[in-house]
Each structure stands twice: as structure tokens, then as C-alpha cells.
Amino acid sequence: xxxxxxxxxxxxxxxxxxxxxxxxxxxxxxxxxxxxxxxxxxxxxxxxxxxxxxxxxxxxxxxxxxxxxxxxxxxxxxxxxxxxxxxxxxxxxxxxxxxxxxxxxxxxxxxxxxxxxxxxxxxxxxxxxxxxxxxxxxxxxxxxxxxxxxxxxxxxxxxxxxxxxxxxxxxxxxxxxxxxxxxxxxxxxxxxxxxxxxxxxxxxxxxxxxxxxxxxxxxxxxxxxxxxxxxxxxxxxxxxxxxxxxxxxxxxxxxxxxxxxxxxxxxxxxxxxxxxxxxxxxxxxxxxxxxxxxxxxxxxxxxxxxxxxxxxxxxxxxxxxxxxxxxxxxxxxxxxxxxxxxxxxxxxxxxxxxxxxxxxxxxxxxxxxxxxxxxxxxxxxxxxxxxxxxxxxxxxxxxxxxxxxx
Amino acid sequence: xxxxxxxxxxxxxxxxxxxxxxxxxxxxxxxxxxxxxxxxxxxxxxxxxxxxxxxxxxxxxxxxxxxxxxxxxxxxxxxxxxxxxxxxxxxxxxxxxxxxxxxxxxxxxxxxxxxxxxxxxxxxxxxxxxxxxxxxxxxxxxxxxxxxxxxxxxxxxxxxxxxxxxxxxxxxxxxxxxxxxxxxxxxxxxxxxxxxxxxxxxxxxxxxxxxxxxxxxxxxxxxxxxxxxxxxxxxxxxxxxxxxxxxxxxxxxxxxxxxxxxxxxxxxxxxxxxxxxxxxxxxxxxxxxxxxxxxxxxxxxxxxxxxxxxxxxxxxxxxxxxxxxxxxxxxxxxxxxxxxxxxxxxxxxxxxxxxxxxxxxxxxxxxxxxxxxxxxxxxxxxxxxxxxxxxxxxxxxxxxxxxxxx
Numbered sequence: 001x002x003x004x005x006x007x008x009x010x011x012x013x014x015x016x017x018x019x020x021x022x023x024x025x026x027x028x029x030x031x032x033x034x035x036x037x038x039x040x041x042x043x044x045x046x047x048x049x050x051x052x053x054x055x056x057x058x059x060x061x062x063x064x065x066x067x068x069x070x071x072x073x074x075x076x077x078x079x080x081x082x083x084x085x086x087x088x089x090x091x092x093x094x095x096x097x098x099x100x101x102x103x104x105x106x107x108x109x110x111x112x113x114x115x116x117x118x119x120x121x122x123x124x125x126x127x128x129x130x131x132x133x134x135x136x137x138x139x140x141x142x143x144x145x146x147x148x149x150x151x152x153x154x155x156x157x158x159x160x161x162x163x164x165x166x167x168x169x170x171x172x173x174x175x176x177x178x179x180x181x182x183x184x185x186x187x188x189x190x191x192x193x194x195x196x197x198x199x200x201x202x203x204x205x206x207x208x209x210x211x212x213x214x215x216x217x218x219x220x221x222x223x224x225x226x227x228x229x230x231x232x233x234x235x236x237x238x239x240x241x242x243x244x245x246x247x248x249x250x251x252x253x254x255x256x257x258x259x260x261x262x263x264x265x266x267x268x269x270x271x272x273x274x275x276x277x278x279x280x281x282x283x284x285x286x287x288x289x290x291x292x293x294x295x296x297x298x299x300x301x302x303x304x305x306x307x308x309x310x311x312x313x314x315x316x317x318x319x320x321x322x323x324x325x326x327x328x329x330x331x332x333x334x335x336x337x338x339x340x341x342x343x344x345x346x347x348x349x350x351x352x353x354x355x356x357x358x359x360x361x362x363x364x365x366x367x368x369x370x371x372x373x374x375x376x377x378x379x380x381x382x383x384x385x386x387x388x389x390x391x392x393x394x395x396x397x398x399x400x401x402x403x404x405x406x
Numbered sequence: 407x408x409x410x411x412x413x414x415x416x417x418x419x420x421x422x423x424x425x426x427x428x429x430x431x432x433x434x435x436x437x438x439x440x441x442x443x444x445x446x447x448x449x450x451x452x453x454x455x456x457x458x459x460x461x462x463x464x465x466x467x468x469x470x471x472x473x474x475x476x477x478x479x480x481x482x483x484x485x486x487x488x489x490x491x492x493x494x495x496x497x498x499x500x501x502x503x504x505x506x507x508x509x510x511x512x513x514x515x516x517x518x519x520x521x522x523x524x525x526x527x528x529x530x531x532x533x534x535x536x537x538x539x540x541x542x543x544x545x546x547x548x549x550x551x552x553x554x555x556x557x558x559x560x561x562x563x564x565x566x567x568x569x570x571x572x573x574x575x576x577x578x579x580x581x582x583x584x585x586x587x588x589x590x591x592x593x594x595x596x597x598x599x600x601x602x603x604x605x606x607x608x609x610x611x612x613x614x615x616x617x618x619x620x621x622x623x624x625x626x627x628x629x630x631x632x633x634x635x636x637x638x639x640x641x642x643x644x645x646x647x648x649x650x651x652x653x654x655x656x657x658x659x660x661x662x663x664x665x666x667x668x669x670x671x672x673x674x675x676x677x678x679x680x681x682x683x684x685x686x687x688x689x690x691x692x693x694x695x696x697x698x699x700x701x702x703x704x705x706x707x708x709x710x711x712x713x714x715x716x717x718x719x720x721x722x723x724x725x726x727x728x729x730x731x732x733x734x735x736x737x738x739x740x741x742x743x744x745x746x747x748x749x750x751x752x753x754x755x756x757x758x759x760x761x762x763x764x765x766x767x768x769x770x771x772x773x774x775x776x777x778x779x780x781x782x783x784x785x786x787x788x789x790x791x792x793x794x795x796x797x798x799x800x801x802x803x804x805x806x807x808x809x810x811x812x
Contacts, residue, residue: 318527323526
């Protein structure tokens with residue numbers, strides 16, 4: 001497939017503008033941006049994937065109502081306050097965020113997606129939100145993606161942004177995205193926000209199908225610490241301004257694979273940016289009997305505190321890898337399992353058929369000391385494969401999470 | 407019910423002796439004990455509960471074979487090496503451990519329970535094991551429980567030992583126990599060993615039923631870090647030397663409740679002794695629709711890295727508690743949930759009907775700074791209750807687990 005990475009993030013596709021401003025929600029980080037707007041010039045097909053946590057924040061409920069139509073114009077996001085566990089007032093506030101945005105843009109409130117991230121259980125300071133939205137609406141621009149990407153961050157260290165250009169029937173199409181996430185990240189979208197824009201032309205059902213598939217293969221396989229959150233969502237808007245969209249099955253596959261690439265790119269950045277993390281861990285499970293088995297085992301290994309701590313210590317403790325595979329609840333014959341590690345520093349086999357093989361400890365340690373490492377577990381049972389993304393568990397993870405709220 | 411705590415651990419019941427010696431398996435801890443023997447003077451009814459990990463260590467397989475008869479004389483345990491993922495050689499070595507023990511004691515190898523804990527994937531040094539078993543057999547005594555309790559530890563900080571005396575039909579009966587665990591501890595018995603002795607007279611089926619129930623309500627509700635291990639087992643021996651055993655349903659209930667008390671006592675010590683832990687966390691879930699729901703939610707909260715980190719920081723972050731309840735996979739209506747914390751420093755309500763209630767931050771922080779804290783979550787849905795046991799997540803957890811193997 002042919003596509004290229006281009007600058008511009010969510011404002012790279014035609015007909016999208018964005019802004020990010022400081023509304024005063026992040027007290028501890030005075031001066032950092034905390035309110036973002038992403039706007040399509042015209043009504044866009046809209047799709048979304050939400051957290052599976054039974055506790056769902058007010059903005060999710062409101063967004064679900066608004067996207068029932070399948071169409072939207074704008075996304076408003078604040079960081080610093082999750083508007084979760086805030087009861088009736090929270091719902092009222094989330095609806096009011098959409099109304100203020102609609103007023104400022106001249107659209108209907110039902111065309112506005114609302115998202116929030118931050119502390120749970122504290123009412124939104126609506127005066128600050130309102131001033132922030134009005135300011136952001138005035139600052140909307142074709143160069144606004146980066147500011148929006150900054151404004152959705154919480155404990156993230158890095159801005160997460162991507163844009164990809166490809167072509168459908170000879171005409172250029174762009175997909176852009178920004179994301180937020182670090183800590184509380186787990187399979188089912190924990191405190192993870194991602195917003196995609198595209199100028200491709202798709203109907204809402206097509207877009208939803210592509211987004212659901214892409215998210216399932218990428219964001220849902222990130223595990224930073226095993227918790228899932230109340231506020232996570234991934235939203236995509238397709239405004240058709242390129243004048244072209246996928247019509248054949250082949251074109252649709254192309255669109256989906258580019259969207260999936262964008263999702264994977266951002267998902268890897270999130271995993272790499274896990275709270276306190278020093279290393280990205282990719283866990284590839286091969287030779288599983290079923291795809292679900294491969295996913296379960298990959299996730300169990302990537303979210304094991306003991307594996308994550310061992311990687312932090314660059315300790316090739318393959319017994320913990322096998323042990324995590326053993327409690328994943330998937331089909332497994334320990335006496336068939338092969339385990340390898342690889343990184344820019346090389347590759348080494350640690351176990352064959354469930355038993356230790358003699359390996360070079362110094363080399364194994366060097367492999368694990370790289371910034372991005374891959375653990376490969378071959379079950380030797382079948383043909384299914386999955387990759388999960390995680391990070392190491394460090395002193396700084398504990399430090400950050402021991403005092404986040406205060 | 408009337409019982410009293412007495413000294414003596416596993417050698418407190420009549421007809422049991424024990425020993426713990428240094429066999430040279432713990433290289434990094436030269437001089438610490440690493441091999442234990444617990445022996446009944448006469449053949450005893452035996453029961454066991456094993457890890458549910460699909461990867462099971464050689465000693466578990468051998469013990470399962472030996473306990474098929476329902477009777478045993480001795481338990482041999484080594485620490486420092488788990489004899490897991492060691493293939494055919496591992497099975498051979500575990501069988502040989504039983505043979506050496508049987509020779510030294512003058513019983514049959516099939517009457518010996520074998521257990522190991524420590525590093526995975528490294529063959530047992532059988533010369534050291536053999537010398538250690540012979541030495542331990544010579545040192546067996548009525549005062550040997552403490553030495554045995556020391557010899558089964560790995561990263562534990564404290565010895566875990568209990569003995570309880572009660573009476574059946576006016577005659578004294580004793581249950582003793584020792585345990586090992588810290589790190590890799592989770593519901594289904596991870597790197598957790600516990601051994602119980604009693605001079606009550608029970609048949610193997612009665613003993614198995616009592617042990618399974620007691621373990622399910624105690625050890626299976628400990629969660630230190632979410633991983634389950636390859637080597638865990640709980641074994642009980644009942645040699646009948648008191649001359650009395652439960653015959654009525656009431657007496658059997660008494661026996662089971664004393665055994666459960668002993669299990670809970672040791673389980674709490676294990677949770678409190680989690681790697682790097684500074685606090686014991688008890689999570690009590692009330693008002694669940696079913697007992698399973700209560701257990702799921704209690705375990706999800708007690709094993710949430712975010713809750714554990716917040717407790718370490720004495721931060722009353724109730725949003726994380728509710729959030730963990732939300733992804734537990736149990737029935738829950740967020741808008742009915744009440745959350746409280748309590749400890750020796752007092753009690754405070756943090757949330758009512760899923761929303762923040764104004765609370766005294768300083769007092770909440772003081773409550774969480776105690777050594778043993780209780781998080782109470784009332785779902786207000788039904789009548790079922792469960793308590794799970796965990797600990798806080800600290801810098802030292804990461805430190806210990808980043809370099810355990812090397």
C-alpha cells in the first residue's frame with residue numbers, strides 16, 4: 001500500500017480547523033493548554049468507540065446522544081477535569097459545553113462531540129469552560145492541530161499527532177489524528193482519547209465499521225496498567241471534502257488499513273508514554289489456536305507487573321513471561337512454548353519448548369535496555385497472531401500515581 | 407466460637423515435628439534457611455489446593471500423584487528454586503526429593519508432599535537438596551516450626567506462623583500453620599505456599615472440603631500484584647492424634663471456621679507483606695447482587711495499580727475506586743454506590759450515590775496513612791458481601807522486582 005506521513009495532524013485533511021487554549025482548568029500546570037476544538041467546515045459523517053467501563057462519564061453519555069444521527073460538525077475537549085461521577089450536574093454541564101460550542105460556531109448542539117479527561121468527581125468550572133470555548137472558536141485555524149493536541153494532554157510527556165496522505169482513484173485523501181493517553185491505559189480504552197479527521201467521503205456506517213476494526217487491533221491492545229477508565233473515546237469525522245471516498249471493497253480496505261496505521265502509530269506513542277515509562281514493550285504472540293487466545297496471552301504478558309518490572313531492570317526473566325501466559329485463560333501447552341526477545345540491540349532465544357535454553361545474559365540485558373523491545377512468544381499450536389503494547393513499570397509510575405489528585 | 411492462639415505453629419498439634427535448614431540454594435542470602443521438613447509421626451489424612459496457572463511446576467505434579475491416595479506422612483519444601491519449567495529433569499528431581507525424604511524418614515515416597523518456590527527455569531541442585539533433606543530429618547523437633555517457617559520464605563520480610571487451640575466434645579484440638587508469600591500473589595494462589603497441620607481426626611474428603619472452602623474465602627482473595635504463579639499450593643495434614651474429630655455438622659462447622667480463621671490470619675500477613683508494601687488494604691464490598699459480583703469488585707479494587715498507588719500516597723482518590731469497580735465485570739449501578747474509608751485513625755465517607763460528598767481531606771489522608779486500612783464499597787443492590795486483601799504499590803515493589811532473578 002502507498003501512503004506517506006505528512007505534517008498537519010487533524011487539520012491536514014481539507015476543511016478542518018482546530019485550536020487549543022488555556023482555559024484555567026489545569027491548576028497545577030498554569031499556562032499549559034487545556035481546551036481544544038476541532039471543527040469541520042461542513043457536516044461530517046461521525047463514528048465513535050467508547051470505554052466499556054460501567055461507570056461512564058457525562059461527556060460520553062452526551063456524545064452518544066448527539067452521534068445517534070451519525071453526523072457532526074465539531075469536537076470540544078477539555079483536560080484537567082473528567083466530568084465523571086458528577087451526577088445530574090455533570091450531564092447538564094456536558095450539554096452546556098455542546099451548546100456553548102454550537103453558539104460560537106453557528107451549528108446545532110447535537111452536532112457537537114464532547115470529551116473530558118482529568119480528575120474524577122469534581123464539577124466542571126463552567127465559567128472557565130465557556131470563556132475557553134469562545135476563545136478557541138476565535139483561534140480556529142488550519143495550523144491549529146498541534147495546539148489542540150497539546151490541550152488534550154494530562155500526564156502525557158509527548159504530543160501525539162499524525163497525518164497520512166494516500167490516494168483513491170488517483171485523487172489525494174488525508175487522514176489526520178491526535179491522541180492523549182498515559183496511565184490508566186488498558187485494552188478497553190482507559191483515559192485514552194483519540195480524534196481522527198478525514199476528507200474522504202464515507203457514510204457513517206462505513207466509517208463506524210472501519211473505526212471499530214482499527215481501534216480493536218490497536219488502541220484496545222495497549223496496556224499501561226490494567227485499569228480502564230470512565231472517559232475514553234475515539235471519534236472520527238469524515239467530511240468528504242476531498243471529493244472522493246472508497247466505493248469498491250478494495251478501496252475500503254485501503255482506507256481501513258490507513259486508518260489502522262494511524263491508530264497504531266498513536267497507540268504506540270501512548271504505550272511508550274506510559275506514566276513513568278522508559279521503554280515500549282511489544283508482545284507478539286504467534287502460533288495461537290485462535291485470535292482471541294493470542295490477544296489474551298499478549299495482553300496478560302504486556303500488563304504483568306512482574307514482566308514490566310523485569311523489563312525496567314533489563315532482566316531476561318522468561319519464567320515470568322511464561323507464567324503470565326499461563327494465567328491468561330487461553331489455550332496453551334507450556335511444553336511447546338518458545339520465547340524470544342528482540343530490539344535494536346539484537347535477538348535472543350530465552351526458552352524452547354517451555355524450558356530454559358542457554359543464552360548470553362549480557363546480550364539479553366542489552367536487548368532489554370533498548371527503548372523499544374519486542375517479546376515474542378510462539379505457542380506452536382496454530383496460526384493466530386496478535387501484538388499487544390505496553391511499557392515498563394518504574395519508580396516514576398508509582399511517584400506520579402501516588403499523588404495525582406492532590 | 408471459642409478458640410485461642412497458642413505458640414508452636416505447625417508443631418503445636420500433637421504428633422508433628424519440623425525442621426528448617428540451610429541447604430545452599432539461596433546464593434544471594436547465604437546463611438538463610440532454604441529447606442523445610444514437616445513430618446507427622448503417623449500417617450495423616452491429606453488435602454491440597456493448587457494454583458490454576460496452566461503452567462504448573464514439577465513439584466505440584468508429583469504432589470498431585472502422591473496425594474491421590476488421600477494420605478501422607480511428610481512435607482518437604484525448598485525455597486530459592488521453583489523447579490518450574492524444568493521439563494522431564496524437573497519431574498525426576500521432584501520425585502527424587504520425595505524418595506530422599508522417604509528414605510530419611512522410613513516411609514514411602516508416595517507419602518511425601520513436595521513443594522518448591524523461587525526462580526523459574528533453573529534445574530534443582532540435587533546434591534545440595536539431598537544433603538539438606540538428610541540434615542533436616544536429623545534436626546526434626548517439636549520446636550521446629552519457626553525454622554521451617556523461615557526456610558520457606560523468599561522475598562518475605564516476616565515469618566508467617568499461627569496455631570489455634572479449641573475443643574471438640576471437651577477434648578483439645580490444635581490447628582497449626584505456616585505460610586510463605588509476597589509478590590506474585592493473586593486470587594488463585596500465586597507463589598504462595600501454606601501448610602497446615604492438625605491433630606483432629608478427619609477423613610481425607612472432610613479435610614479437603616474444609617480446606618477448599620477456607621482457601622476460597624481467604625488466600626484466594628489476596629491480590630498483591632495480579633500475577634498468579636506456577637508453584638502455589640496449600641496443603642493440610644490431619645493425623646488424628648488428639649483422639650477426636652468432628653462428627654456432627656456443628657463440630658465440622660467449628661473445625662472449618664477455625665481452619666478458615668488460621669487461613670485468614672496467614673493471608674492477611676501475606677497481603678501485608680507484599681513486596682515493598684507499607685500498608686495492608688482490605689476492600690469490603692457490600693450490597694452486591696451476588697457473592698461472585700462482590701468478589702469480582704473487591705478483587706478489582708484491591709488489585710488496581712492506581713488505587714494501590716493512591717493509598718501509598720495517602721490520597722483519597724475515590725474516583726479510582728469507583729472506576730475499578732466499573733471494569734470488574736460485575737453488576738453495578740454507579741449512581742447507587744457509596745464509598746467509605748476507615749482505619750485506626752477514623753472513618754470518612756468519600757462518595758454517596760456515585761458522587762463526591764464533601765469530606766475532610768486531612769482526616770481522609772490520616773486514615774489512609776495508617777498501617778491497615780479498609781475501603782468499604784456499598785453497591786446498594788443486594789445482600790452479598792466479600793472482602794479482598796491487598797497492599798499499596800510502592801517504589802520498593804518496583805525495585806525488588808526489577809532485579810529479582812539476577
